[in-house]
Amino acid sequence: MNESVSTSIMAPSGSRRLSLSWETSLRTGNPDISYAGDFELRSKSRVTLAEHISNYGRIPTGLSLNMIIETLRVANLTGRGGARFPMYRKIDAVANARTKKAIYIVANGSESEPLSRKDSSLLRANPHLVLDGMSIIAEVLGAKAGYIYVKDKEAHVAINAALRERRDRGINEVRVSVVEAPPGYVSGQETSVVRRIERGPALPRFSTDRLATSGIKGAPTLLSNVETFANAALILRFGGDWYRSGGVGYDSGTRLLTISGSVARPGVYEVNPGVSVAALLREAGASSVRALLVGGYFGGWINVRDESDLNFSFDDHTLADRKLNIGAGIIGVLSKDTCPVVEAAGIVEYLSRQSAGQCGPCVFGLPEISTAFARIALSSNVEKGIAELRSVIPLVEHRGGCQHPDGVIGLVRSTVGAFGDEIKLHKSGNCSVVGVNHRSVLLPTPKMNSGMSSIGGK
Amino acid sequence: MRIVIDPTRCHGHGTCAALLEEYMELDKWHYPLVHNDKLRDVHLESAKRAVQLCPELAIKIVDN
Ligand code: SF4
Numbered sequence: 193m194n195e196s197v198s199t200s201i202m203a204p205s206g207s208r209r210l211s212l213s214w215e216t217s218l219r220t221g222n223p224d225i226s227y228a229g230d231f232e233l234r235s236k237s238r239v240t241l242a243e244h245i246s247n248y249g250r251i252p253t254g255l256s257l258n259m260i261i262e263t264l265r266v267a268n269l270t271g272r273g274g275a276r277f278p279m280y281r282k283i284d285a286v287a288n289a290r291t292k293k294a295i296y297i298v299a300n301g302s303e304s305e306p307l308s309r310k311d312s313s314l315l316r317a318n319p320h321l322v323l324d325g326m327s328i329i330a331e332v333l334g335a336k337a338g339y340i341y342v343k344d345k346e347a348h349v350a351i352n353a354a355l356r357e358r359r360d361r362g363i364n365e366v367r368v369s370v371v372e373a374p375p376g377y378v379s380g381q382e383t384s385v386v387r388r389i390e391r392g393p394a395l396p397r398f399s400t401d402r403l404a405t406s407g408i409k410g411a412p413t414l415l416s417n418v419e420t421f422a423n424a425a426l427i428l429r430f431g432g433d434w435y436r437s438g439g440v441g442y443d444s445g446t447r448l449l450t451i452s453g454s455v456a457r458p459g460v461y462e463v464n465p466g467v468s469v470a471a472l473l474r475e476a477g478a479s480s481v482r483a484l485l486v487g488g489y490f491g492g493w494i495n496v497r498d499e500s501d502l503n504f505s506f507d508d509h510t511l512a513d514r515k516l517n518i519g520a521g522i523i524g525v526l527s528k529d530t531c532p533v534v535e536a537a538g539i540v541e542y543l544s545r546q547s548a549g550q551c552g553p554c555v556f557g558l559p560e561i562s563t564a565f566a567r568i569a570l571s572s573n574v575e576k577g578i579a580e581l582r583s584v585i586p587l588v589e590h591r592g593g594c595q596h597p598d599g600v601i602g603l604v605r606s607t608v609g610a611f612g613d614e615i616k617l618h619k620s621g622n623c624s625v626v627g628v629n630h631r632s633v634l635l636p637t638p639k640m641n642s643g644m645s646s647i648g649g650k
Numbered sequence: 651m652r653i654v655i656d657p658t659r660c661h662g663h664g665t666c667a668a669l670l671e672e673y674m675e676l677d678k679w680h681y682p683l684v685h686n687d688k689l690r691d692v693h694l695e696s697a698k699r700a701v702q703l704c705p706e707l708a709i710k711i712v713d714n
């Protein structure tokens with residue numbers, strides 16, 4: 193599988209494969225963790241095409257569809273946007289779609305999770321890696337056009353500069369255009385991406401078909417997160433076995449994580465799965481941790497009662513045992529001076545405002561869920577809040593045109609499940625945090641029209 | 651066969667629920683809540699009428 197790799201290139205190893213840690217000073221003491229840039233995305237300099245080729249070698253050419261599918265299968269590459277679907281199966285489904293229509297390829301870098309910075313980080317620093325992955329796969333699929341969907345303005349600039357370099361160098365590949373993602377939580381949903389590329393609104397579309405058979409203009413569409421394509425570009429250079437040499441077998445390679453909240457060094461980290469969560473938090477500078485939000489605003493919580501609650505391996509299986517999913521690679525850290533239930537209520541309220549306004553149960557149900565949940569968070573009437581949640585959730589769950597309402601319900605359930613101790617206190621009108629200001633939430637809930645919100649370390 | 655309602659189109663007029671009582675009821679916001687989507691042959695005609703009468707073209711009958 194490595195025939196096309198020039199021998200002078202060393203396959204990258206450890207936790208620096210995606211080469212976001214452009215300054216060696218940003219290495220951490222732990223070989224499984226590297227710091228890839230701060231939360232504000234300052235000083236992200238782009239790797240030029242010449243540098244890129246000298247880092248990783250030329251773009252592999254002449255790979256067959258079967259070789260690509262087999263290599264990605266061996267590598268065990270899964271989607272980095274949150275769904276964790278095996279990439280080789282997606283490619284296979286698109287290749288086998290029974291249609292004569294053109295095929296499209298889309299890299300989603302819209303990063304609508306307010307706690308995520310990894311996609312913008314990757315695109316600002318190393319757009320060529322994402323473009324390589326798209327280019328190689330587009331070629332074997334015979335794709336007609338490619339799109340990168342992004343929100344971050346500087347990432348947009350970096351991709352355009354990279355595309356110019358590739359054209360100037362005469363690289364013959366699929367034509368890729370950048371499509372701007374509008375603000376809003378649901379604009380990053382897969383069907384919103386497709387509608388936006390079709391020049392429609394970036395709102396979810398209800399469909400009983402999969403994108404692999406019916407995506408852009410009803411044509412087979414391969415859509416994955418930008419980090420998935422970047423990883424594919426590495427795997428198709430250095431091989432599936434090389435990729436599996438990082439991480440743990442079922443969760444291989446490296447993973448970009450955004451760690452934020454009550455930490456001294458919030459930002460993007462590249463880590464090898466299998467590293468301990470405690471080590472990860474140490475590198476990020478967390479102390480007196482009360483709770484972790486894992487997987488973003490559709491994710492779930494870990495109630496940290498003592499240090500031992502953080503002694504587990506960071507990988508897909510271990511998280512799944514705890515009913516958690518890393519989603520788009522997000523860890524939000526709450527310290528002991530914040531009430532996690534209040535934080536969750538802030539997020540639920542934000543998400544209820546993010547409804548795309550298309551489906552009755554979402555439009556009417558999410559505000560009711562939010563109001564009921566606020567009773568619990570504010571310690572005003574916990575019993576009433578719980579009773580209201582019980583009656584309204586069945587009217588909302590599985591009834592949206594997209595996953596948005598179910599994502600919100602998932603967060604509500606996880607909060608109630610994880611923080612029984614806290615909720616008990618709230619029942620008696622108290623809260624573990626004395627004098628908590630119920631309005632000042634730590635985790636960001638951006639207004640619809642604002643750009644990226646910023647939260648720094650504490 | 652299954653009855654599928656596209657929630658992004660449905661505006662909750664309720665015509666469908668009147669025709670397909672055995673499959674759905676209206677929720678408190680007047681949107682159809684489907685409790686059984688497996689369409690039986692005996693109800694195919696009513697289902698087809700519901701498809702035609704839905705002002706938002708939100709209902710579909712799909713195989714599988
Ligand atoms: S479920 Fe909510 S967010 Fe999703 S399409 Fe319907 S209204 Fe929009």
Ligand code: SF4
Binds near residue numbers: 661681705706
């Ligand atoms: S008739 Fe159509 S618009 Fe009216 S409730 Fe039924 S599905 Fe919704």
